[in-house]
Amino acid sequence: MAGxxxxxxxxxxxxxxxxxxxxxxKVGAPLLAVSMTRSxxxxxxxxxxxxxxxxxxxxxxxxxADRFDRRRIMVVANAARAAILAAVTVAAVLGRLSLPVxxxxxxxxxxxxxxxxxxAQSILPMxxxxxxxxxxxxxxxSAQMIGNEFAGAPLAGLLVTVAPAAxxxxxxxxxxxxxxxxxxxxGAYLALPTPAKRPLRHDIGEALRYLWAHKILRSLAISAGxxxxxxxxxxxxxxxxxxxxxxxxxxxPSEYGLMTTAxxxxxxxxxxxxxxxxxxxxxxxxxxxxxxxxxLMLLVPVLVPSPWALYPTAVLWGLVGAAGNVxxxxxxxxxxxxxxxxxxxxxxRLVGMGGMPLGAALGGVVxxxxxxxxxxxxxxxxxxxxxxxxxRAVSDRISRPxxxxxxxxxxxRSR
Numbered sequence: 007m008a009g010x011x012x013x014x015x016x017x018x019x020x021x022x023x024x025x026x027x028x029x030x031x032k033v034g035a036p037l038l039a040v041s042m043t044r045s046x047x048x049x050x051x052x053x054x055x056x057x058x059x060x061x062x063x064x065x066x067x068x069x070x071a072d073r074f075d076r077r078r079i080m081v082v083a084n085a086a087r088a089a090i091l092a093a094v095t096v097a098a099v100l101g102r103l104s105l106p107v108x109x110x111x112x113x114x115x116x117x118x119x120x121x122x123x124x125x126a127q128s129i130l131p132m133x134x135x136x137x138x139x140x141x142x143x144x145x146x147x148s149a150q151m152i153g154n155e156f157a158g159a160p161l162a163g164l165l166v167t168v169a170p171a172a173x174x175x176x177x178x179x180x181x182x183x184x185x186x187x188x189x190x191x192x193g194a195y196l197a198l199p200t201p202a203k204r205p206l207r208h209d210i211g212e213a214l215r216y217l218w219a220h221k222i223l224r225s226l227a228i229s230a231g232x233x234x235x236x237x238x239x240x241x242x243x244x245x246x247x248x249x250x251x252x253x254x255x256x257x258x259p260s261e262y263g264l265m266t267t268a269x270x271x272x273x274x275x276x277x278x279x280x281x282x283x284x285x286x287x288x289x290x291x292x293x294x295x296x297x298x299x300x301x302l303m304l305l306v307p308v309l310v311p312s313p314w315a316l317y318p319t320a321v322l323w324g325l326v327g328a329a330g331n332v333x334x335x336x337x338x339x340x341x342x343x344x345x346x347x348x349x350x351x352x353x354x355r356l357v358g359m360g361g362m363p364l365g366a367a368l369g370g371v372v373x374x375x376x377x378x379x380x381x382x383x384x385x386x387x388x389x390x391x392x393x394x395x396x397x398r399a400v401s402d403r404i405s406r407p408x409x410x411x412x413x414x415x416x417x418x419r420s421r
Contacts, residue, residue: 010142013133016190021126022149024084024184027177028119029158030165031056031091033266034173035112036245037166037259042105044250046243046378050370053242055109057362059116060355067124068352069209072345076125076132076195077188083122084185090114091178098171111174124355128348129195131339140281140336147277147332151324156270163263197345213349216342217357223341223350225396226334227357232392233297235361239369240304240385247307247378254311254379261313268317272324280332289333294397296330301389308382 010018039052071079094111097103134142165173217223248255249262257265276296283292299322306319342350369381 013191020184020187025150025153027180029154033159034162046373047370050242053366054363055112061360064352064356065210068349071125071348072197076129079125083118086118088182091174095175144277151270151273159266160263163260213353217353229392229396230358235365236385236388238362238365242366242369243373268320269324272321273328276325276328280329296326299326304386
């Protein structure tokens, strides 16, 4: 892409394809599960299976990303995802697809995702200069949203209705193509010239100590963990609030896909405009404001359970969510030393994403006992508490708009 180099172009293209596959699975799997069962607990297991590997393997994936060629790790992970989903496609064609088979496939695909995504965030600073990180992450974020939501969501709704086997076959082909594109990136992508000989637990311990000692990263990680736990519970059962004759909104699967498309429209603009917003309001102020707006908007579907209110809400969810995500990722990439990036990044994501399977499962249990509405309101309250936590940690740094390059932002100076 213009100004960001050929290697970034291959990385961006691979990201676009793999995230289109992610979008098909993210939206299609819950919809397919709803066609198999109306149990909130069983439906919530879809989200739990896809995210549980982050809790189990994030630290190891980061340590491996710092020891070995990050591009090769991504190639192998994409090939493995393609093989797993190809096997499920065969099962679907043969009429042997069941909820346990789908959950097992999502769990295995989630394992490969941990290694692919950890290496992807760690390799990006090796492909572009530091002062282009926010711009590059904005482009990547937009590609992710286009694939995950804008294109993947409506296509997933169609495939669930017309050809369930293709819901797994299409992502298999996309992951395979994404891995092949990465081969176009020339050179080695090693954090260190030679792999370390010490045990992995030493590298993991070093990363955890670094994260805990860094006030800004620690506060952001804890807040992100609460936000993701709550959102996993919220969206793990939201499909029951929105889709079907017995739901509050009564949407069809295709209409639910349109909601995620609306989310993607906002996210595309959020990713592209995040740098400009940071320049006007400061990176910390923009981040806290984005998280606050996103948390408050979770209450809208509860207070106004109407498709006409849901779609603009989804646009705003995407806009502020993507902007906050770009700023958090760029900040981590600037603050963490290159030789520690994979490990500390994965330690951050363990804290930030490790609660997602717990949140998804907890949301299902609470919905079974107290109703889906209780989960939605409770999740919004947890998110607001998380925003208060990060506000308290960085309130003295809600500072001047940026007047220099992004590499010298107010967050970077707070280290």
